Amino acid sequence: MNLITQEIGSFRKPDYLSSRFKTLNSKEFLEKAERATLETIDLFKKAGLDNIGIGGEMFRWEMYEHPVRKINGIEIYGPVRSFDNRFYNKGSVISELKKKESFHSDEIKFLKNNVKDKDIKVPITGPYTLMDWSFNEHYRSRMDLALAFSNIINEEIRELKNIWGEGKLQIQIDEPAATTHPDEMDIVLESVNGSISNIDGIETHLHVCYSTDYDLIFKIIPDLKIDVYNLEFANRDKINKGKERPGYGDIKRFSEVNETMSRKRSLGVGVTDVHIDFVEPVDLIKDRIEYSLKYLDPSLMRLNPDCGLRTRSREVGFQKLKNMVDAKNEVLKNL
Amino acid sequence: MEIRSLIYGLYPRSEKVRKSLSRWERNMISEREVAELMYEESQLYYKMCKVNGIELCSDPLFNWYDILRPLSLSIEGITLGSLTRYKETNTFYRMPIINDIISLGEINVFRSLKDNPPLPLYHPNDSDYLYFLPGIESFIKMSRVRGERKQREDEMANIYNDIIKKYSIKSLVIYEPMNVSNFSIYDKISPSVEILLVTSGKVDQNMFSSLARKFYSILSDNPYVVSKYCKIPGITIVDAFNTHLERDALEKMKKYKDDFDEIIVTSNEYLDFLPRIIADRKIEMMGSWGR
Numbered sequence: 001m002n003l004i005t006q007e008i009g010s011f012r013k014p015d016y017l018s019s020r021f022k023t024l025n026s027k028e029f030l031e032k033a034e035r036a037t038l039e040t041i042d043l044f045k046k047a048g049l050d051n052i053g054i055g056g057e058m059f060r061w062e063m064y065e066h067p068v069r070k071i072n073g074i075e076i077y078g079p080v081r082s083f084d085n086r087f088y089n090k091g092s093v094i095s096e097l098k099k100k101e102s103f104h105s106d107e108i109k110f111l112k113n114n115v116k117d118k119d120i121k122v123p124i125t126g127p128y129t130l131m132d133w134s135f136n137e138h139y140r141s142r143m144d145l146a147l148a149f150s151n152i153i154n155e156e157i158r159e160l161k162n163i164w165g166e167g168k169l170q171i172q173i174d175e176p177a178a179t180t181h182p183d184e185m186d187i188v189l190e191s192v193n194g195s196i197s198n199i200d201g202i203e204t205h206l207h208v209c210y211s212t213d214y215d216l217i218f219k220i221i222p223d224l225k226i227d228v229y230n231l232e233f234a235n236r237d238k239i240n241k242g243k244e245r246p247g248y249g250d251i252k253r254f255s256e257v258n259e260t261m262s263r264k265r266s267l268g269v270g271v272t273d274v275h276i277d278f279v280e281p282v283d284l285i286k287d288r289i290e291y292s293l294k295y296l297d298p299s300l301m302r303l304n305p306d307c308g309l310r311t312r313s314r315e316v317g318f319q320k321l322k323n324m325v326d327a328k329n330e331v332l333k334n335l
Numbered sequence: 336m337e338i339r340s341l342i343y344g345l346y347p348r349s350e351k352v353r354k355s356l357s358r359w360e361r362n363m364i365s366e367r368e369v370a371e372l373m374y375e376e377s378q379l380y381y382k383m384c385k386v387n388g389i390e391l392c393s394d395p396l397f398n399w400y401d402i403l404r405p406l407s408l409s410i411e412g413i414t415l416g417s418l419t420r421y422k423e424t425n426t427f428y429r430m431p432i433i434n435d436i437i438s439l440g441e442i443n444v445f446r447s448l449k450d451n452p453p454l455p456l457y458h459p460n461d462s463d464y465l466y467f468l469p470g471i472e473s474f475i476k477m478s479r480v481r482g483e484r485k486q487r488e489d490e491m492a493n494i495y496n497d498i499i500k501k502y503s504i505k506s507l508v509i510y511e512p513m514n515v516s517n518f519s520i521y522d523k524i525s526p527s528v529e530i531l532l533v534t535s536g537k538v539d540q541n542m543f544s545s546l547a548r549k550f551y552s553i554l555s556d557n558p559y560v561v562s563k564y565c566k567i568p569g570i571t572i573v574d575a576f577n578t579h580l581e582r583d584a585l586e587k588m589k590k591y592k593d594d595f596d597e598i599i600v601t602s603n604e605y606l607d608f609l610p611r612i613i614a615d616r617k618i619e620m621m622g623s624w625g626r
Contacts, residue, residue, distance in 0.1 A: 077578055077610040077612050077613050078610030078611055078612050078613070079353070080347070080426070080607075080608060080609065081347070081348075081426050081607055081608075082425065082426060082427065083400075083401070083426065083427040083428070084401075085348075085353060085356040085357055085400070087353065090425075090610070092578040092579075132425070133425050135576070135577050135578040135579075136577065137578060137579040177425065180420065180423050180425075181423050212420075
């Protein structure tokens with residue numbers, strides 16, 4: 001019996017990479033990104049993770065601009081505000097979208113050649129989020145634009161799978177925007193399904209976080225071609241120990257939906273909050289896991305941080321992951 | 336038919352402002368320096384509006400971290416809550432937590448704030464200056480409110496009257512970003528102020544029932560619905576959520592020419608959701624409509 005522990009995506013980059021990320025020439029960049037990936041994987045292994053993701057996304061600056069820059073048909077006019085004085089480059093779709101080059105093949109080639117003893121999972125920004133975070137000057141509707149992104153992501157996943165070759169490849173579709181427009185869940189459904197359709201040999205994950213209504217996702221689970229749902233919970237939970245876990249109430253609902261299906265889906269439970277430096281003690285994480293196990297069969301449960309740990313220092317990120325693994329080991333003693 | 340354009344609310348920051356604020360956040364430049372830059376950049380913005388023929392422009396609010404923040408931080412009884420999604424956008428604001436709205440702090444002199452660049456709230460440029468405030472009902476809707484909402488709305492109206500008095504405000508743009516059931520709260524605002532009210536969503540007559548006030552302008556999706564409640568109707572015809580330039584808008588507005596002598600055009604949201612270069616182009620385009 002095991003409870004799989006997994007990374008979600010990003011991890012803080014070492015200074016030698018982050019401070020010069022956008023100014024390095026391609027040779028220097030590759031050298032530093034590879035070095036940072038190996039160092040991060042080493043940290044993940046020391047923490048005891050079963051699945052090391054893609055090694056902390058050292059090849060990527062962020063999740064939107066990285067893929068968008070590799071697609072024809074998108075013009076970036078400048079930054080728009082995310083909050084306070086933080087901005088992101090929001091692209092404008094001005095003509096038909098066509099993939100220019102692969103988003104993540106460099107990462108996967110590197111991992112294929114350098115990681116033999118751990119599972120990996122490739123996060124890819126999802127079609128709905130790419131659509132929602134872009135201006136649309138070309139497509140007739142938001143559905144049409146989401147499906148255009150969906151086709152490109154499908155093409156990208158095929159390419160990654162070809163590089164990976166034999167053996168199952170885990171693909172995680174990141175959709176932080178999935179529930180921001182409750183009346184567009186049909187677009188989420190069609191575009192996510194389109195992005196992974198007719199590709200053999202992949203295990204599909206969906207990552208959604210900071211949603212105000214997970215039920216919107218739960219309602220479409222029977223129709224989504226997703227095997228594992230990696231969701232954020234710790235951020236909405238209290239930080240003192242105890243049997244009551246107010247942040248984890250939605251797990252019961254997930255389980256109820258699962259009960260209605262013959263092919264069961266797994267849930268990656270966010271047990272550590274990536275937005276605070278407070279390192280959750282092992283006992284607190286253990287309480288969260290044990291609460292979740294009241295509703296989930298252990299074979300359907302995975303453990304992960306709420307989201308990528310890029311906003312925490314590498315030291316704090318490591319300790320959070322290590323405590324998650326230690327808590328899992330404590331729980332396993334009683335299972 | 337005469338067409339005038341209105342630019343309101345937070346305007347996208349220039350690269351210079353973004354970089355300076357970033358340096359200020361890291362204590363690399365002083366609050367005084369950043370306050371001076373906000374003033375200078377505001378004056379450049381007014382100049383740009385004037386050159387392009389925009390007759391109605393409120394403060395660009397370059398030092399506002401979100402549409403509610405400086406007010407929240409200036410009212411005793413309100414604290415800042417968590418980052419919260421602004422409507423269905425990918426932009427976030429700090430949700431005000433309203434306990435008791437007690438009194439308004441200093442807003443029109445240099446003052447340090449925690450969690451926002453320093454005040455003053457506005458950077459006027461002349462006596463015809465157009466002030467800006469977020470809508471009262473939206474402010475309450477976008478907050479976590481302890482106590483009775485209606486009472487908090489009334490208290491906010493009092494605060495707005497204090498602001499009007501402190502600044503001797505004659506003209507004021509109020510933007511209600513949320514769907515509002517009724518605008519009668521504005522009967523509590525000093526009648527001496529000319530208000531341009533920008534609304535969101537679809538307007539209907541019920542929203543104005545029992546309203547005694549006549550606004551200077553109400554800008555909405557439908558000028559016919561609002562025309563009897565204001566002197567000059569307005570239309571939110573420019574899309575602040577798309578970089579596409581509405582070059583056909585003038586043609587679309589021709590349908591109003593037999594019904595109104597004058598109309599004010601504006602955007603369906605303040606322009607901060609666009610890259611600066613596109614917002615500048617939209618100003619140029621809107622100014623050309625008047626000509």
